[in-house]
Each structure stands twice: as C-alpha cells, then as structure tokens.
Amino acid sequence: MRYYLLLLFTLIAPIARPQKGDSVMVRMIYDEVLANGQCYDRLRELCKGIGHRLAGSAQAERAIDWGRDAMIKSGFDTVYLQPVEVPRWIRGQSESAAYTTAGRRIDLPVAALGGSVGTSGELSARVIEARSLEELAQLGESRIRGKIVFLNKAMDPLLINTGAAYGGAYDIRSRGASEAARFGAVGCIIRSLTLAEDRYPHTGAMQYSEDVQRIPAAALSSVDARELSIALQADSSLVFHLNLHCEEFPRTIQYNVIGELRGSLFPDEYITVGGHLDSWDIGEGAHDDGCGIVQSMEVLRALRALGYRPRHTLRCVFFINEEFGNDGGETYAREAREKGEIHIAAIESDGGGFTPRGFSMQGTDYQYEWLRRLDSLLDPYHIHQFRRGWSGVDIAPLKDDRVALFGLLVDNQRYFDYHHSNNDVFEQVNRRELELGSAAMAALVYLIDRSGIPAQP
Numbered sequence: 001m002r003y004y005l006l007l008l009f010t011l012i013a014p015i016a017r018p019q020k021g022d023s024v025m026v027r028m029i030y031d032e033v034l035a036n037g038q039c040y041d042r043l044r045e046l047c048k049g050i051g052h053r054l055a056g057s058a059q060a061e062r063a064i065d066w067g068r069d070a071m072i073k074s075g076f077d078t079v080y081l082q083p084v085e086v087p088r089w090i091r092g093q094s095e096s097a098a099y100t101t102a103g104r105r106i107d108l109p110v111a112a113l114g115g116s117v118g119t120s121g122e123l124s125a126r127v128i129e130a131r132s133l134e135e136l137a138q139l140g141e142s143r144i145r146g147k148i149v150f151l152n153k154a155m156d157p158l159l160i161n162t163g164a165a166y167g168g169a170y171d172i173r174s175r176g177a178s179e180a181a182r183f184g185a186v187g188c189i190i191r192s193l194t195l196a197e198d199r200y201p202h203t204g205a206m207q208y209s210e211d212v213q214r215i216p217a218a219a220l221s222s223v224d225a226r227e228l229s230i231a232l233q234a235d236s237s238l239v240f241h242l243n244l245h246c247e248e249f250p251r252t253i254q255y256n257v258i259g260e261l262r263g264s265l266f267p268d269e270y271i272t273v274g275g276h277l278d279s280w281d282i283g284e285g286a287h288d289d290g291c292g293i294v295q296s297m298e299v300l301r302a303l304r305a306l307g308y309r310p311r312h313t314l315r316c317v318f319f320i321n322e323e324f325g326n327d328g329g330e331t332y333a334r335e336a337r338e339k340g341e342i343h344i345a346a347i348e349s350d351g352g353g354f355t356p357r358g359f360s361m362q363g364t365d366y367q368y369e370w371l372r373r374l375d376s377l378l379d380p381y382h383i384h385q386f387r388r389g390w391s392g393v394d395i396a397p398l399k400d401d402r403v404a405l406f407g408l409l410v411d412n413q414r415y416f417d418y419h420h421s422n423n424d425v426f427e428q429v430n431r432r433e434l435e436l437g438s439a440a441m442a443a444l445v446y447l448i449d450r451s452g453i454p455a456q457p
C-alpha cells in the first residue's frame with residue numbers, strides 16, 4: 001500500500017519545491033530507519049570486527065574490504081574502489097611518559113601526535129610550560145633551548161559550539177612542535193584537545209615546518225596536564241621522560257569505497273553522501289567517523305528499501321584518509337572534475353553520531369533559502385538548525401558554483417570527549433541518536449533529489 005502511494009507521489013510531483021507528498025515520504029523514511037535500520041549493526045561490525053583504521057594501515061585495508069562488501073549486501077547498483085595515495089605513519093609498538101620529581105618517578109598515559117617522529121631511546125629533559133604559542137614566543141630561546149615545551153592550552157569551555165573551542169586550541173597540536181623547535185626545544189607535549197576531565201590522551205594530526213628540526217610531539221590527558229602544571233610550580237626543574245617509537249614509511253595506495261543507486265532521469269548528475277572510513281590509530285573510530293560511514297550507507301539502503309527510484313544518481317562514498325591529509329576527498333573531487341561529473345549536492349556526517357539538530361550548508365543564497373523552507377517539513381523530527389557554514393572536510397574539495405554542500409549538525413557537546421582517543425568506542429554511540437541522524441540525511445537526500453536544488457532560480 002505504502003509503495004503505491006509513494007509511486008503516485010513521485011509520478012505526480014513536479015521537480016521544484018517541497019510538496020504535500022513530501023511529508024508522507026519523510027515519515028516513511030523515518031519509519032524505515034527506526035524500524036529496520038542497519039546502521040547500528042554495521043557500526044558494531046566496523047568497530048568491534050576491525051577497530052581503529054589509520055589510513056595506510058592493514059586495518060584500513062580490512063575496512064575497505066568490509067565497506068565494499070557491506071555496500072554490495074545493501075543492494076547498491078554499482079560498488080567500486082577508487083585508488084587514493086595515502087601516507088603511512090605508525091605509532092610503533094609502545095609509547096610511554098613519566099616525570100621525576102623529589103626522587104619519585106610518576107608515569108602518565110601519553111599519545112604521540114599523528115606524524116610525530118620517535119624519540120630514538122628515552123628523551124629526558126626539563127620542562128617549560130606555556131599556555132599558548134604567543135606565550136611560547138615571549139619566553140624566547142634562552143628559556144626554551146634544550147627543554148621539552150609543555151603547551152598547556154585548554155579548549156575554551158565558554159564557547160557553546162565545541163567545534164569553535166576545538167578550532168581555538170588546534171594550533172598547539174598542529175604547529176606546536178615546530179614553533180617550539182624554533183626556540184631550540186627538544187620535544188613538545190600538549191594538553192589534549194578535549195573538554196572532558198579524564199585521563200585519556202587525544203591524538204590528531206600535526207605538521208612540521210620544513211625550516212626547523214623535527215622534534216617528537218605527544219599529548220597528555222587533561223587531568224595529567226593539570227597535575228604536571230601543579231608539579232612544575234612545586235619543582236620547576238623536574239625532568240620529563242618520553243619514549244615514542246613512531247616511524248614514517250613511503251606513501252601507499254588505498255581506496256575510497258563508492259556505491260551508487262543510478263538515477264532514473266538524470267543519471268549523470270550526482271548527490272553524494274559520505275563520511276571518512278579512516279580513523280586515528282587508537283580507540284575504534286566510532287564517533288569519528290564510523291558513525292558517518294554507517295549513516296551514509298543507511299541513507300541509500302533505506303531509500304532503496306522503500307522502493308524509491310531516485311531521479312539523480314545517489315552515491316555513498318567512504319572517503320579514505322580524512323585525518324591525515326584529506327587525500328580521499330581531494331582525489332574524489334579531482335576525478336569528478338576530470339570526468340565532467342556534475343555534483344548537484346553532497347552531504348557529510350563527521351561530527352559524531354549524536355542527536356541531529358539540522359544542517360549547515362555552503363552554497364548560493366537561493367540554495368540556502370531552499371534549505372530554510374524545509375523547516376516546517378522537518379519540525380516533527382526536531383530538525384531546526386539551518387545555517388550557512390562549514391560542510392565537511394571530505395566533501396569540501398567539491399566546492400564550485402553549482403554544488404550545494406551540507407554537513408549534518410548534531411548536538412556536539414560530548415564529541416571532543418571521545419574524539420581521537422581510546423574512549424571513541426562503539427559503546428559511546430547511542431543507537432537511536434545514530435539512526436535519527438541517518439533518517440535526517442536520507443530525508444534531505446530525498447528532498448534534494450526531488451527538487452534538483454538549482455543554484456539559481
């Protein structure tokens with residue numbers, strides 16, 4: 001019965017604006033995802049069967065195979081792999097940190113930052129603390145040379161948007177080691193980028209400047225950073241010990257995983273939905289970004305299960321290596337341009353599998369007005385936030401004058417508690433929140449497919 005209703009709506013509805021029948025279809029999408037959703041089970045497979053999967057690693061290879069099989073099982077028309085050149089960096093078998101003060105050695109958990117060099121044996125040195133890169137520069141070479149720089153900058157808890165708080169502290173992780181090395185530091189430790197008070201260190205990408213010595217860099221948990229700071233006030237000559245066994249290898253080939261449902265009217269025009277398949281090499285990459293992966297796959301699965309025949313070709317893309325260079329996103333966009341593929345829209349979920357709130361978008365004024373008109377249609381599902389703003393790292397390279405780029409907005413208050421740490425595991429994901437995000441994305445994909453979301457009237 002529902003199937004025929006649906007057919008009727010898709011036959012009679014013109015291509016432009018949200019229609020009365022759309023509310024029925026959106027309800028059906030939510031029903032399908034909430035009653036028969038597979039994304040939570042897929043996430044369990046990915047997190048518990050494979051676990052973390054840094055680009056270039058053997059686990060990432062397994063995740064690519066898993067992704068292709070899962071898309072085939074979901075019944076997509078076409079499933080294929082797109083080669084992508086990715087870096088290969090390993091943390092090494094072990095890593096450790098400690099400090100000695102008043103004759104006592106105090107061990108603390110540590111995580112090398114992604115891309116760091118190793119310490120070639122134990123690195124032991126005195127510590128100089130700075131609360132920001134500006135403060136570091138003011139300390140100057142005479143106080144820094146020969147020491148380990150401790151960048152103890154917290155994410156701003158007063159910012160309601162935790163992404164902005166992350167952005168505000170990001171520089172200590174990305175540039176801290178090289179800025180410290182400029183003044184003769186021998187190592188760099190940072191306070192983890194998190195709002196949680198716990199003992200999980202959080203890793204993440206760092207970059208070395210070409211013009212300075214590469215020194216090892218690692219993160220301490222928020223609690224250990226606070227305790228080290230207190231210990232330094234009591235004993236400014238305490239000695240810190242760092243053991244990292246990181247290594248870098250030549251770049252290698254891995255793959256974006258791509259699945260499609262062919263469009264019935266405009267098969268050469270694409271609506272892409274995706275997330276990144278790689279994760280950092282600790283934890284299970286559950287919120288970042290296993291959730292985005294399984295939600296994207298669920299979008300196509302649910303629409304297909306409802307018997308919906310898309311007008312445009314719907315693509316699900318599992319991008320490889322968002323975390324350490326965005327090679328998957330760059331390669332996907334470059335090849336799309338080379339092949340003359342027209343992307344009318346792309347949607348990314350990479351903010352964690354939390355309760356969805358709405359969508360941010362990069363596009364024209366006309367496309368933004370189109371998005372805002374969805375408010376009443378999506379109100380019953382508590383989807384209220386429609387703002388202009390960042391979409392997602394993987395899809396950003398698709399930006400041009402035509403495409404509308406969307407990011408799923410979620411309640412991100414807890415995201416950085418888990419992000420890039422051993423605490424980002426399957427158990428931290430709530431099934432219902434995950435499914436609601438998937439349903440919201442599927443509804444948006446359906447509405448875009450119906451309207452074509454033109455750039456101009």
Ligand SMILES: [Zn+2]
Binds near residue numbers: 276288289322350
């Ligand atoms: Zn991510």
